[in-house]
Amino acid sequence: MPNPSFMNGVPELLVLRTLEAKEMYGYELVQAIRARTNQAITLGEGVVYPALHALEAVGMLKSRRKLVNGRTRVYYALTKKGEKHLAGLVRHWQHITDAIGLAIGGTAHAAIAL
Amino acid sequence: MLQSRFDRLSERLLTAGIVPRHVRRYCRELGDHFDDLVREEKAGGATRELAETRALARLGKDDTLADAMLSRPELRSFMARYPWAVFGLGPIALLALSVMGGLYLEFWLLNHSGGIFRLWTGQGPGPVNAKLATEVYTVYNTLIVYGGPLLFAWALYWLGSRQRIPMAWTITGVAIVCVLGGFQDIIFYDTGCRGCGHLIVHSDLVPPFQHFAQHLTRAALNLAIAGGVWWFKVKRRTSHALALSRAA
Numbered sequence: 118m119p120n121p122s123f124m125n126g127v128p129e130l131l132v133l134r135t136l137e138a139k140e141m142y143g144y145e146l147v148q149a150i151r152a153r154t155n156q157a158i159t160l161g162e163g164v165v166y167p168a169l170h171a172l173e174a175v176g177m178l179k180s181r182r183k184l185v186n187g188r189t190r191v192y193y194a195l196t197k198k199g200e201k202h203l204a205g206l207v208r209h210w211q212h213i214t215d216a217i218g219l220a221i222g223g224t225a226h227a228a229i230a231l
Numbered sequence: 232m233l234q235s236r237f238d239r240l241s242e243r244l245l246t247a248g249i250v251p252r253h254v255r256r257y258c259r260e261l262g263d264h265f266d267d268l269v270r271e272e273k274a275g276g277a278t279r280e281l282a283e284t285r286a287l288a289r290l291g292k293d294d295t296l297a298d299a300m301l302s303r304p305e306l307r308s309f310m311a312r313y314p315w316a317v318f319g320l321g322p323i324a325l326l327a328l329s330v331m332g333g334l335y336l337e338f339w340l341l342n343h344s345g346g347i348f349r350l351w352t353g354q355g356p357g358p359v360n361a362k363l364a365t366e367v368y369t370v371y372n373t374l375i376v377y378g379g380p381l382l383f384a385w386a387l388y389w390l391g392s393r394q395r396i397p398m399a400w401t402i403t404g405v406a407i408v409c410v411l412g413g414f415q416d417i418i419f420y421d422t423g424c425r426g427c428g429h430l431i432v433h434s435d436l437v438p439p440f441q442h443f444a445q446h447l448t449r450a451a452l453n454l455a456i457a458g459g460v461w462w463f464k465v466k467r468r469t470s471h472a473l474a475l476s477r478a479a
Contacts, residue, residue, distance in 0.1 A: 143260050144267040161291025162268070164299035166260050170253050171303040191260060 128168045130210060133177065133195060133203040140194035142183075143169065169193050177202050233265060236293065243297050246395040248311025257300060265290055310394050318387065318396070318404030325383045326411050330432055333375045333417060337368060337430055365428070368419040377449075380412020384457040388464075405457050411436070413450025 135141070135149045146169075147162045172178040177199030183192050195203070237258040244254045265286050272282035290296070300306060310317045340347075384405045391401030414436045420429040435446040 142263075144264050147264075161295045161299075162264060162289050163261050163291040163296045166257050166264075167299040167303050167306065170257065170300075171305050174303075174305045188263065190263070191256065 126206070126209075128165065129172065130203075130206045132165065132168055132172065133199055133206065136178065136193055136195045137200070137203060140181075140192045142185075142190040142192050146193070172199065233262070233287075237261065240293060240297055242395075244300055247297075247301050248307045248394065249300055250306060250308045251393060253300075253306050261290060261296070308394055310390065310396060314396055314400040318391070318400040319407070322383060322387065322404050322408035323411065325386075326379065326408065326415065329375055329379045329383075330415065330417060333372065334430060334432060337371070337419065340364075340368075341428060341430075362421070365419060365421040368428075372417040372419060376412075376415060376417055380408050380453050381456060383408045383412070384453070385460070388457075388461065405461075406454065409453035409457050410450045413448075413453045414446040416446075 131150050131154070132146065135146055135153065141149060143165055144162075147165055150165075169178060169180075173180055173193070175198075177196055178193045179196050180191050180193050182189050184190075240261075241254050241258050244257070245251060268286035268289050269279075269282045272285045273279065277285060291299075387404040387408060388401060390396070391398075391404070411434070414434050416431070416433055416435070418431045420431070422428050435441065435443050
């Protein structure tokens with residue numbers, strides 16, 4: 118889906134939604150997003166980190182270092198603030214997908230189920 | 232190749248004002264991600280060379296990786312956003328704080344010196360000990376007045392070079408701290424009575440300019456020392472870069 122302006126806010130939504138279930142490190146998170154979107158949304162994999170850093174800087178994510186198989190990984194997890202923000206984002210995108218559903222002639226039934 | 236690519240990315244992000252902590256972590260995470268991608272591609276049957284080429288493509292182009300970070304204003308450092316505050320107002324605040332901190336400590340010591348001495352030796356302070364205390368205060372004041380500005384100049388230089396702040400800002404900050412610091416004084420006079428004395432703080436940049444020439448000399452000395460250290464560091468860095476390029 119190569120449409121940068123339309124994709125504004127999508128990385129945050131995908132990251133927060135994916136981290137809702139469990140803490141993950143960058144590579145693991147990218148693979149999870151690919152799997153959950155049936156590879157319909159493919160981002161340059163490296164660009165996930167600025168999104169993670171920014172979300173952490175505003176308190177929506179927290180990170181910790183963890184030693185896994187002899188390598189130190191930075192694991193990211195959702196905070197309470199992140200959970201609230203995610204709920205708002207889901208509502209917002211639900212509204213957009215409903216509107217697009219109506220615009221293309223169908224019914225407003227699309228649901229965000231990543 | 233990958234390391235030099237990350238070095239270039241790191242330099243670009245630092246120059247644009249991204250917080251060094253985020254830059255270091257970003258490059259480390261990209262390196263780890265690259266290793267994971269190579270492993271994944273190799274597990275899928277690719278040769279090492281092909282796996283690395285594919286991993287680099289999946290990671291993203293240099294411009295994409297840099298732009299993703301640069302489009303996040305929350306990752307820019309305070310210093311990069313407000314250099315005038317750090318290098319313009321910062322030196323004044325630092326000098327004022329160092330003088331106030333020094334004064335506060337000396338006030339406290341003056342008020343409690345008798346008690347502390349009694350607790351330590353079991354007897355009250357005599358004239359000889361008062362003389363010693365005056366000497367201690369003088370040494371302490373000298374350190375604040377002479378050492379403080381140079382220490383702050385070094386701190387500003389270190390911060391500026393670490394975050395790749397434009398040279399003009401760093402020079403401004405160092406110059407302010409050297410000049411203002413050169414004109415400040417803290418003097419303690421023993422008045423002869425037990426547990427008391429006179430503490431005088433002043434700057435010769437305001438009237439009556441009693442020792443203006445002396446303070447001007449000190450400011451010039453501060454600037455000369457700071458400039459000398461700077462010149463030495465730049466020279467060392469240049470010769471190091473030359474040696475590296477020759478080795479390459």
